[in-house]
Amino acid sequence: MKFDQPATTNPIDQLKVVGKPTDRIEGPLKVSGAAPYAYERRDVAPSPAYGCVIGATIGKGKIQSMDLGPARRAPGVITIVTAQNAGPVGKGAFNTAKLIGGPDIDHYHQAIAVVVAETFEQARAAAQLVRVNYVRTAGEFDLSKAKDGAKAPKQLTGGPPDSALGDFDGAFAAAAVKVDSTYTTPDHAHAMMEPHATIAAWKGDELTLWTSNQMIDWGRGEIAKILGMPKTKVRLISPFIGGGFGGKLFIRADAVLAALGARAAGRPVKIALQRPLMINNTTHRPATIQRVRLGATRDGKITAIGHESWSGDLPGGKPDGAVHQTRMLYAADNRMTATRLAVLDLPEANAMRAPGEATGHMALEVAIDELAEGLGMDPVELRIRNDTQVVPDAAGAPPKPFSQRQLVECLRTGAERFGWARRNPQPGQARDGRWLVGMGVAAAYRGAPTMKSAARVRLNGRGLVIVETDMTDIGTGTYTIIAQTAAEMMGVPLASVRVSLGDSDYPVSAGSGGQWGAASSTAGVFAACMKLRQAVAEKLGFDPDKAVFADGRVSAGRKAAPLADAARDGELVGEDAIEFGDLSKRYQHATFGAHFVEVGIDPYTAEVRVRRMLAVCAAGRILNPKAARNQVIGAMTMGVGSALMEELVVDKGQGFFVNHDLASYEVPVHADIPHQEVIFLDETDPTTSPMKAKGVGELGICGVSAAVANAIYNAAGVRVREYPITLDKLLAGMPAVA
Amino acid sequence: MDAAHKLEISRRGVLIVGAAASAVAAPSVSEAQAAGADAPVLAKVAFEVNGTRRExxxxxxxxxxxxxxENLNLTGSKKGCDHGQCGACTxxxxxxxxxxxLTLAxxxxxxxxxxxxxxxxxxALHPMxxxxxxxxGFQCGYCTPGQICSAVAVLDEIKAGVPSHAGADVTAAPQVTSDELRERMSGNICRCGAYSNIIEAITEVAGGNA
Structure with a gap:
């Protein structure tokens, strides 16, 4: 189904099932431990061998020699695979560094071998016996040093890396009120709870991987490329995924080494990356240095807006897109953005939840707070004053409109609900007992991309509707919103729908990434259901254009029949893909939000406690408010992490992330997070998809950290521009304790 | 009794208990040990899992x-870190x-x-x-079994009067408050960030208001 005209009224608009806060249909499996994750597929691989991955212990250099002898002789060891004995192993198109290193080592903890043994304990013990001699070479691990040599990347998410409109330099120089601030954000880890894990099994030249991956079809192609085999001989199965956040967009070492290990061992092999290996072995969100310059008139009209960002990656890598939102959020006639990429020899930088916008808001939305202070203007009002309904960065006429843009409504609704009027604009004045209390706000922008997505929907003689698509559920609620979509389309209760996901034998979906999953994959199911409705109507001899599907029955005029009757002679199948035309070129598809945060700060220790959080989101039709709310509170939680604690500490001498486990890479825990509130504004966007939906999972993190930082400033009067805002950075500037 | 004396007593207590435990419950090391210095040491152990005796x-x-x-195919308990840092295996x-x-079988x-x-x-779900x-109270579901086992035990701990850092007075009976729950649940990481919902779930089971 081509989607190239705005949607008109369709069966989804009935909203009998879609739009309801339905419990997750896979919930009972998850809460009882019955949902099978990749490493747990005893049903398909009853007696696998176990692989233990060995990571390089230098940041850059070469393997001089490897002594595998003692490990090979260790009890239970079946085989050891290294780059030397693995046969040809290619590099995936999505990988910057190859997944098995040697002799050249590109980064610390790059996998260099897998020890395969009868048991986990034996594999782990034998891995300790492998002796490796390295020749270390000098590398660059310090972004602040590499910054001046950073180059313009070829492109930034498909477009030119830099943008310019009007005369930024002139307007900034002439501005009555200015901000010129530099912010730093550290490297971040996805730190999803389930380690990257795979069971690999060969049957002749066919390979099946039970793995944990967000993008099944990408992964299938990548395995084929890496192992030099036809894509048709690779099958990926990933029905349950223990978190991804972008860290499981790509094939990683667990999948490749399990495949190689299984081939060498002649039996299925399973591997879960050891937690202390994950952070340096896999990808991370890169650190940034960002300079934001804002110029405004005395009455708060922004006249100049400039955002420059530096990040680093391995040779051939990609920049962080921290300037994205600055091209979209505020009107200003004179503007520039610039992105520079340095070469660093740290582990591979890549996408993590809202790549670009997550870091970019951490700078821009604090700079706006600084401008509001300079103007003596309320930061909510300043943002409203500079709203725009067209893309402000688009050079040339006519301006490109946003299909929907309710940023002002988000800000106003949030201010009202949060009690923003009670905020004292003078920092350091509000107290609650001994606590210094402050409020902060930030705007949120994130694109609403859509991707081609296919599904197959089957109707059987019992009236069950079965959906099959290689789409993934990474905690996002996909199972449930797809079931809701199919139920609405076919006029059956939710209990009559079964959803099977994450298998490359199913039609290729959009996958989970970039906040495109919900809108795209449900639209694919919509398309397949339209085909099935057609088949049902024809089978029953009804006019397909007049057939009404409701309450498990199909009716047209005075004729009616149970839906199941259509499949009495055999199953009916509808299969189709949604393909998106140029509506996203005619309209800017985006989601907007406003985050409000209240913090308390201990005046003696500068300990920061988040006391209240509110997000107001405008993100198209909300397919399931319960699941969508969970996406947003989860993103708010991650935003608190990047504001207050998350930082991969770089050993700039040895070239690795020092705090590479869950004890030392601190993420928010229960005690860090208060009750959180989320409001979704009414919105349907007929230009995005027949579902009229967008996404929220990435919008939810955009701006959160800045709102926390701004609340800290309001509470204590200390402006910290180096994230995370830990108490050591606050202490020196804290107000005197009375 | 001064602090040093107390420590002395408790240390001895640990030793005595340890000795008794090993006398009664020492697993019998099997013949596999004799197979060679490098061979894995096997031992028999029997315990009750979910009401069923397993040997x-x-x-x-x-x-x-x-x-x-891996041995009993009870994969509901999750391995998130294998180092006692995440709580998924609770x-x-x-x-x-x-x-x-963090404990050997x-x-x-x-x-x-x-x-x-x-x-x-x-x-036939448990109320929790x-x-x-x-x-x-979850998204990806991977930390969830650990969160739920923890939550069930937390309510028992509060009922039994076990104090926590959240209480101002360690001798007072702890109450089911959001702060108590958040403190006691903080060993269970949820990277999806469903904490706010988890506290509401536990509070409902405890019969209180979050």
Whole structure:
């Protein structure tokens, strides 16, 4: 189904099932431990061998020699695979560094071998016996040093890396009120709870991987490329995924080494990356240095807006897109953005939840707070004053409109609900007992991309509707919103729908990434259901254009029949893909939000406690408010992490992330997070998809950290521009304790 | 009694208890040990899992978590870090919640172990499991069994008067408050960030208001 005209009224608009806060249909499996994750597929691989991955212990250099002898002789060891004995192993198109290193080592903890043994304990013990001699070479691990040599990347998410409109330099120089601030954000880890894990099994030249991956079809192609085999001989199965956040967009070492290990061992092999290996072995969100310059008139009209960002990656890598939102959020006639990429020899930088916008808001939305202070203007009002309904960065006429843009409504609704009027604009004045209390706000922008997505929907003689698509559920609620979509389309209760996901034998979906999953994959199911409705109507001899599907029955005029009757002679199948035309070129598809945060700060220790959080989101039709709310509170939680604690500490001498486990890479825990509130504004966007939906999972993190930082400033009067805002950075500037 | 004396007593107490425990419950090391210095040392252990007696012969290095997951195929208990840092492996042993990745299986001779599978199954969920579904106290589901086992044990701890850092007075009976729950649940990381919903679920089971 081509989607190239705005949607008109369709069966989804009935909203009998879609739009309801339905419990997750896979919930009972998850809460009882019955949902099978990749490493747990005893049903398909009853007696696998176990692989233990060995990571390089230098940041850059070469393997001089490897002594595998003692490990090979260790009890239970079946085989050891290294780059030397693995046969040809290619590099995936999505990988910057190859997944098995040697002799050249590109980064610390790059996998260099897998020890395969009868048991986990034996594999782990034998891995300790492998002796490796390295020749270390000098590398660059310090972004602040590499910054001046950073180059313009070829492109930034498909477009030119830099943008310019009007005369930024002139307007900034002439501005009555200015901000010129530099912010730093550290490297971040996805730190999803389930380690990257795979069971690999060969049957002749066919390979099946039970793995944990967000993008099944990408992964299938990548395995084929890496192992030099036809894509048709690779099958990926990933029905349950223990978190991804972008860290499981790509094939990683667990999948490749399990495949190689299984081939060498002649039996299925399973591997879960050891937690202390994950952070340096896999990808991370890169650190940034960002300079934001804002110029405004005395009455708060922004006249100049400039955002420059530096990040680093391995040779051939990609920049962080921290300037994205600055091209979209505020009107200003004179503007520039610039992105520079340095070469660093740290582990591979890549996408993590809202790549670009997550870091970019951490700078821009604090700079706006600084401008509001300079103007003596309320930061909510300043943002409203500079709203725009067209893309402000688009050079040339006519301006490109946003299909929907309710940023002002988000800000106003949030201010009202949060009690923003009670905020004292003078920092350091509000107290609650001994606590210094402050409020902060930030705007949120994130694109609403859509991707081609296919599904197959089957109707059987019992009236069950079965959906099959290689789409993934990474905690996002996909199972449930797809079931809701199919139920609405076919006029059956939710209990009559079964959803099977994450298998490359199913039609290729959009996958989970970039906040495109919900809108795209449900639209694919919509398309397949339209085909099935057609088949049902024809089978029953009804006019397909007049057939009404409701309450498990199909009716047209005075004729009616149970839906199941259509499949009495055999199953009916509808299969189709949604393909998106140029509506996203005619309209800017985006989601907007406003985050409000209240913090308390201990005046003696500068300990920061988040006391209240509110997000107001405008993100198209909300397919399931319960699941969508969970996406947003989860993103708010991650935003608190990047504001207050998350930082991969770089050993700039040895070239690795020092705090590479869950004890030392601190993420928010229960005690860090208060009750959180989320409001979704009414919105349907007929230009995005027949579902009229967008996404929220990435919008939810955009701006959160800045709102926390701004609340800290309001509470204590200390402006910290180096994230995370830990108490050591606050202490020196804290107000005197009375 | 001064602090040093107390420590002395308790240290001796530990030694005595330890000796008694090993006399009664020492797992019998099997013949495999004689096969060579490098061969894995196997030992027999028997414990009760979800009300059923299980007898295993295990590599002595096998953690309780791996014994459950790899030997007994009870994969509801999750391995998130294998280092006691995330709480995904939380199970209830002899009435107390523990990180099952931080304890060896052979140390639990005669133990009574409850895993997520023992709390309830689809169609017959434990009230805590049902409350997690109702309040959407999870996303990816990987930390969830640990969160639920922890939550069940937390309510028992509060009922038993076990104090926590959240209480101002360690001698006062702890109450089911959001702060108490957040403090006590902080060993269970949820990277999806469903904390706000999890506290609502636990609060409902406890019969209170979050």
């Amino acid at each position: 295993l012969e295990l590599d002595t290095r096998t953690t309780l978590l791996d014994a459950l997951r 199970v209830i042993v002899d009435g107390r919640r523990i990180n099952s990745c 052979v140390m639990h001779e005669g133990g009574r172990i409850t895993t997520i599978e023992g709390l309830g199954q689809p169609g 499991q049902a409350a997690f579904v109702k309040h959407d």
